[in-house]
Amino acid sequence: MNETKENETKPLTAGLRLEHNEASAVQLVLSGEWRKESDRSASSRALGEMRTIKGIRKIVIVGGEIQSWDSILPSFLRVVDAYAAEIQAEIELQELPDGARRLWELSRLAPELPAQSVVREQGFVARLGNVALYARDEFRDALKFLGELFQALRALLRGRANCRRSDFMVALQECGPEALPIITLISLLVGMILAFLGSVQLKLFGVEIFVANAVAIGMLREMGALMTGILLAGRTGAAFAARLGTMQVNEEIDALRTLGFPPMEFLVLPRVLALIIALPLLAIYSGLVGILGGAIVGVTMLDLSPVQYYLQTISSVTPKAIFSGLIKASVFGVLVAFSGCMQGLRCERSASAVGRATTAAVVNAIVYIVVADALISIIYVLIHF
Amino acid sequence: MPTSETHIEVRDLTMAYGDRVIQRDLLFDVMRGQIFVIMGGSGCGKSTLLRHLIGLQAPVKGTVSYAGEPFWPADEEVRIAQMRQMGILYQSGALWCSMTLAENVALPLETYTKLSRSDIAESVSLKLALVGLAGFGEYYPSEISGGMRKRAGLARAMALDPDILFFDEPSAGLDPISAKRLDDLILELRDGLGATIVVVTHELASIFAIGDDSLFLDAETKTQIARGAPRELLQTSDNSKVQEFLRRGEKRK
Ligand SMILES: Nc1ncnc2c1ncn2[C@@H]1O[C@H](COP(=O)(O)OP(=O)(O)OP(=O)(O)O)[C@@H](O)[C@H]1O
Ligand SMILES: [Mg+2]
Secondary structure (H helix, E strand, O other), X not given: OHHHHHHHHOOOEEEEEEEOOOOOEEEEEEEEEEOOOOEOHHHHHHHHHHHHOOOOOEEXXXXXXXXXXXXXXXXXXXXXXXXXXXXXXXXXXXXXXXXXXXXXXXXXXXXXXXXXXXXXXXXXXXXXXXXXXXXXXXXXXXXHHHHHHHHHHHHHHOOOOOOOHHHHHHHHHHHOHHHHHHHHHHHHHHHHHHHHXXXXXXHHHOOHHHHHHHHHHHHHHHHHHHHHHHHHHHHHHHHHHHHHHHHHHOOHHHHHHHOOOOHHXXXXXXXXXXXXXXXXXXXXXXXXXXXXXXXXXXXXHOOOOHHHHHHHHHHHXXXXXXXXXXXXXXXXXXXXXXXXXXXXXXXXXXXXXXXXXXXXXXXHHHHHHHHHHHHHHHHHHHOOO | OOOOOEEEEEEEEEEEEOOEEEEEEEEEEEEOOOEEEEEEOOOOOHHHHHHHHOOOOOOOEEEEXXXXXXXXXOOHHHHHHHHOOEEEEOOXXXXXXXXXXXXXXXXXXXXXXXXXXXXXXXXXXXXXXXXXXXOOOOOOHHHOOHHHHHHHHHHHHOOOOOOEEEEEOOOOOOOHHHHHHHHHHHHHHHHHHOOEEEEEOOOHHHHHXXXXXXXXXXXXXXXEEEEOOHHHHHXXXXXXXXXXXXXXXXXXO
């Protein structure tokens, strides 16, 4: 009774005894439970001792006393085997469990073809070089992508593009109407913020009514397009990259290519067109909602009358303001589609690559948008537009 | 060697996606230490059956139990505890692509055992060597071939020396020599470690080489149409579909 109880609580142990009777041979005598959960300190001790003995020509492994085992045992045999190979000693197995011996042999059978060892650790200079190479590749890819995109557009104009109308409609639906709620919310708030900002300054001069001008021009010329561009970069650009990237992972893009559907025409073209059309429309909508937001602030907090605010807004809005906002929005549309599709298509074949492609698509699109916005604004100033 | 102790017990199992029934009234036992082959035409529901056996999908009707303990229906926690005893090779490998092969195999060992770092490294190297991938530990899944991914998935399935191994088409995409080696490995896993192994496969050579028992699913009648050792089925089954399958489309003379 007492004994069984002791057995239950006693942890499993894997025994290993080193016997060194002859000068050039050692015996490793295994016993007990050779399992993952066993205590194997005896094994590391004996192996350490073996490593201190010089001139071993033969290692004999005796397994007759093993009670039970799992893959730890063949694993151990491999370690001893590797050491034997290192010191050019012979290895002999005695009374080892059949299964363990065969598993070990099977693992030795493997063609040890450690194909070129992969180098992952790199010094600072190498990393810097890699960054430069990566930037160069990306720039080249972007140029190539642009070139192919223009070719696809030409094919489209000639009516020879290999793409489906339904893909275009789906893309248009996804990046247009489905984005309305979020654009409404953000634009309304931006319009209100502009009105607040303007009112603080204009109050100093007693001309709060010009808040209407500031909001209308600000929303139509600038903020409508910019906010819509950034929202769609996060919403649609990311979706494009994830979608195309996953298709790349599943070899769907290869399948399209080999069947004679250039991905540029079949996948990218509908998406680019959808964004070029949707983004300006959404930008105008955003501008109008922003003006509404400004009006809410003007009427409720600045005590302007609705009619007054309306008339002031109408008088300040020129076709030029609307038009310049539209041009910006179209450019942003191209940039978002471009960066989303390009990152998706150059995605590698793994889930983490899809993640990287999506991140890059959004970050790049936002950077492109802000840079393009600055450039276009400068051009407008230069040509007095 | 197969024993006479029931390991997996499946009773009246009906599986469906939504309203669409895939297979109904499946009934079979898998003995401990047996290599059990699930076969049938493409799309008949073999992978789906596997998903039910490993707890990823709930049956519409029927029960599954392991060593007498209920699995479906059972509490989520009970099921998760039992799932830990299983090693699974998915049809597409399903390696985690942000980890190297060695890290893929090591993760279960790091999480569920108290092995030291060096023991884990040795264990990982053994498992990779067993599937013929010695020296590829530092590679990422995206850097190796489809067949190699399959074998690496197998190494990961064996990581914890599980009681039960489920293989979904282990030899698809492998050359004949690797496929033969894989069969040998499956036999060794069974004989050496005493594991129960459930294999979905189309490879006739390997069905006959390793199968102790088998189940034949039919897409048309949506149920099992044959049970038994593959060699015996070849001799004795009078179902023409089974005969055609086992003879690669040739009718019995
Ligand atoms: N997620 C799913 N939703 C709906 N139906 C599915 C789903 N997965 C599979 N099916 C259907 O279930 C059936 C069985 O699929 P399953 O993947 O189990 O086939 P299989 O026997 O493994 O085929 P194969 O040998 O080609 O791998 C198929 O007809 C398939 O259309
Ligand atoms: Mg399948």
